[in-house]
Amino acid sequence: DAGVTQSPTHLIKTRGQQVTLRCSPKSGHDTVSWYQQALGQGPQFIFQYYEEEERQRGNFPDRFSGHQFPNYSSELNVNALLLGDSALYLCASSLWQDRFYEQYFGPGTRLTVT
Amino acid sequence: AQRVTQPEKLLSVFKGAPVELKCNYSYSGSPELFWYVQYSRQRLQLLLRHISRESIKGFTADLNKGETSFHLKKPFAQEEDSAMYYCALRGGGSQGNLIFGKGTKLSVKP
Numbered sequence: 001d002a003g004v005t006q007s008p009t010h011l012i013k014t015r016g017q018q019v020t021l022r023c024s025p026k027s028g029h030d031t032v033s034w035y036q037q038a039l040g041q042g043p044q045f046i047f048q049y050y051e052e053e054e055r056q057r058g059n060f061p062d063r064f065s066g067h068q069f070p071n072y073s074s075e076l077n078v079n080a081l082l083l084g085d086s087a088l089y090l091c092a093s094s095l096w097q098d099r100f101y102e103q104y105f106g107p108g109t110r111l112t113v114t
Numbered sequence: 115a116q117r118v119t120q121p122e123k124l125l126s127v128f129k130g131a132p133v134e135l136k137c138n139y140s141y142s143g144s145p146e147l148f149w150y151v152q153y154s155r156q157r158l159q160l161l162l163r164h165i166s167r168e169s170i171k172g173f174t175a176d177l178n179k180g181e182t183s184f185h186l187k188k189p190f191a192q193e194e195d196s197a198m199y200y201c202a203l204r205g206g207g208s209q210g211n212l213i214f215g216k217g218t219k220l221s222v223k224p
Contacts, residue, residue, distance in 0.1 A: 003157075004157075035214075040216070041216055042118075042120075042202075042214030042215050042216045042217050043214045044214070045205070045211035045212060045213065048211060056205075056211055058211060090158065092212075101146070101204060102160055102163075103160070104159075105157050105158040107157050
């Protein structure tokens, strides 16, 4: 099991463009959460998906949207990119019924907006 | 407001010295707290959680509700402990999102 995988590894976009990031959860996991980690900061929660629905959302604008597919993989979409969206985007997977709520993180996608 | 504070950006100790990484939190309710670690060129991973009361790699952390703290401790630091350490608080909801501190970089010198 490769664990949580994310693609692409790196991405460079221009301000105003749109971007899609992808995540495949760890085998057996059904819940995917997305985090944004700016330089020198801890990860900040964007939203979480379970059963193809957004279950929780952090303090991020509507430009950030997501999707979960029947195979539990997920996408994060960001529209109208701003310079401030430059960050490492982390995907974490977990099992909804896990009372210990252990999240497994992927290696991240580094997004640079110029 | 729910918040996690890690006051030290960088902590440097010598091998064999005791280590304490500080974490304070703000949360109305019963908190669930975690320590995550990121070694060089590796992904973020769970180190320990307060609910399990476990010791992992010699690290322990005790939840002090009076002081709203969850400091990470190890009596004798090893060079392989050098990493970025994040304290995290589980937010509301059945699954709850994780609220992270800014992290402390631990450097253990030989």
